[in-house]
Amino acid sequence: MIISEQKPKEEILEMLKGKKRVFIVGCAACATKCQTGGEDEVKEMKKVLQKEGKKITGTIVLDTPCDERIMKKDLSFLPALKNSDSLLIMACGVGLQTIGKLIDRPLVPALNPLFAGTTERIGRYYEYCSLCGDCLLDKFEGLCPLTRCAKGLLNGPCGGARDGKCEVNPAPARRSGVNDEIDCVWALIYEKTKEPLKAYYEPRDYKKILMPGRRVVR
Amino acid sequence: MSRFSERLKSKKFIITCEIFPPKGTDLTNLLKKAKALKGIVDGVNVTDSQRAIMRISPLAVCHILKEKGLEPIFQLICRDRNRIALQSDLLGASALGIENILILSGDHPTIGDHPEAKPVYDLDPVQLLKTARVLEKGVDLAGRRLKGTPKFCLGAVANPSFEPLELQVLMMEKKVRAGAEFFQTQPIFALRTFKDFQKKVSKLEAKVIISIFLLKSLKLAQLMDEIGLKIPKEYLKRLEKAEDPLKEGMNIAVDLIKEIKNECDGVHLMALGKEEYIPEILKRANL
Structure with missing residues (x-):
């Protein structure tokens, strides 16, 4: 899964500077498993931001923010966004950008996505695959x-x-x-x-590995 | 064929040493040290931002040393260049008449003074050795024809203190198959380490040059011990007791060289800025 960590509170507040009405989006998949963007963390973030004088216009934990099909089925939270000047996204960069395809509002990342990793226990993750x-x-x-x-x-x-x-x-x-x-x-x-x-292994074919954004189209 | 390459092909004992390019463009000090080494050693390694600390290009320094009549060994590492830049620098070295290349992976950026740098490692040392041999055939890695063909004398590194040792030996065999003609090792301090290593590499079809490190102070020796180079307690004691630790460090180097010189192909002296003492060490070791 995508291992992530929460950005420091100061950094999140800096990005939200001037924003008064914030809608918080969590992720029920990887970020919940990592305990960085699940129900509990979204609740906690709400409290923190309220303490800093932000109005929280609503919260939602999406099933898989990285899947456009599922996102489209559940846009019930859209009305709440009318009153929001920004969305705080507690998901990885894939989740944030998928949300960005469907919603035209300033999106603020609350997490740092780290790598595709294995979980030994909460807080102990190891990168095993470079995809x-x-x-x-x-x-x-x-x-x-x-x-x-x-x-x-x-x-x-x-x-x-x-x-x-x-x-x-x-x-x-x-x-x-x-x-x-x-x-x-x-x-x-x-x-x-x-x-x-x-054995001898040839140099890798980095065409397959590097930027720009890889894609599968079929 | 380079002078160093001829020496490798002879049965004669090989003596090399290394100098560190400075951070900056002032080569006065480096040239002073180089002058003391002229005619004394068979090759002078020029390191490539060693310990991941940014320094002036070794290729530029090799060129200047060659002009001064020394025999440079250009250290080329995989850390900072992709396969395009590596091939480009190999061709550049050849055009400057620099044939001797020591190929290594290079210390990881995180241990150096630019820890934020992007590590490259597009090719690994085995692949880079092969690449150099490909260039010698007049084509590049993409299979495209070169105008003018380079010629190299290629070396690689090995660590005699590595455990398990067999893993290093397998690596050395692979590097020989990839084109390495000589090895320069990490420094050895304990005779036991040397003997175990020598036993395993004596059949390799490459010259193995053993590194001897000048322990110029007790502090340095303790540091080397901490990072796992296993300095014998006896040496630490000798350095501690010595009135002049640098002189004692030289004594230790001389003793070590005398002990090993009849059982190996050559020695490589690492003097860490005290290169002016190398001639004396060699003389006292009867080399």
Whole structure:
């Protein structure tokens, strides 16, 4: 799922500067699972903004703000928007932009989307997939070096790991201040098989991976 | 063929060292150090914004060193350039007569002085070695023909302290298959580390040049120990007791070189700004 974190309150207030009537939109999918944009967080955000003198014109937690079809079915909240000068979106950037396709109002992001990750428990997420468009997991015993090696090296490790840990402090841990060293994925792969250390992997085709916005049209 | 390349092909002992390009354009100090090394070493590595700290282009410094009669080894890392820029710099080096290239991934930006920088790593070191060999065939990675064909003497790096060691050895074998003719290692301090490593790499079809690090102060030695380079306690004690730690550091380097020189292809001296002492170290180690 899309892992996200809430932006600091100060940053949200700065973006809402001059806005008086705010409608809050949450997400019942990933942001609820991450506890960054579900029912409880929307309620909490409402309280915070009211305390800062904002009028909250309404709140809603949409099933999947990233799915235009579902969004279209449930636009019951539209009338409330007439009185709103902005929408605070507690969903990822995909959710925000999908909402933006349907609603012509200033949209303010309340979350920082981080990555496609796995959940160990609430607050512990690990990026396992770069959505690279060309899955190589069969070659690396189900462990993705493109994502889980800090340098994305495909042909084996650099010399920087110590005791099986990467020389780079992991980004999520850095953000939360938790000391949680990241494993050298090559040490993990090597434990399972030596084959990827013997085979040669060609440079990746970044046409499939990089900007501008990838699309599937069929 | 470069002088360094000829030396690699001979059975002679190889001596290299490295100098760090400065942050800025003033090369006075660097050239002073380089002058002391002329005729003493077989090659001088010029590092590429090492430790992810931004510095002047190593290609420019290599060119200037070559003009002064030294034999530069251009360190080319994967961190800052995509495959277009890497190939472009390889061709540029060749046009400047710089054939010796050491290829490495490069320290991650987050540990350096521009931690916000975008890491590139478009090619990994194995892919870059192969790329250089492709260019030698007169085509680029896209298969398009080159006007004028480069020639390289290619090297790569290895870490003898890496655990498990077999993983490093597999990497070295892969790098040899990709085109590496020589290796320069991370520094070794413990003889045990050297012997275990040497046993595993003696059959490689590439020259393995072992790095010797000048422990110029106790503080530096402790720092190196902390980041996992395993400095023997005996050395830490010697540095602690010494009236002149730099001199003691030189003694340690001389002792180490004497211990290993008959069992390896060459040594690479890392003097961290004290390059002017390299001639003395080599002389005392009978090299």
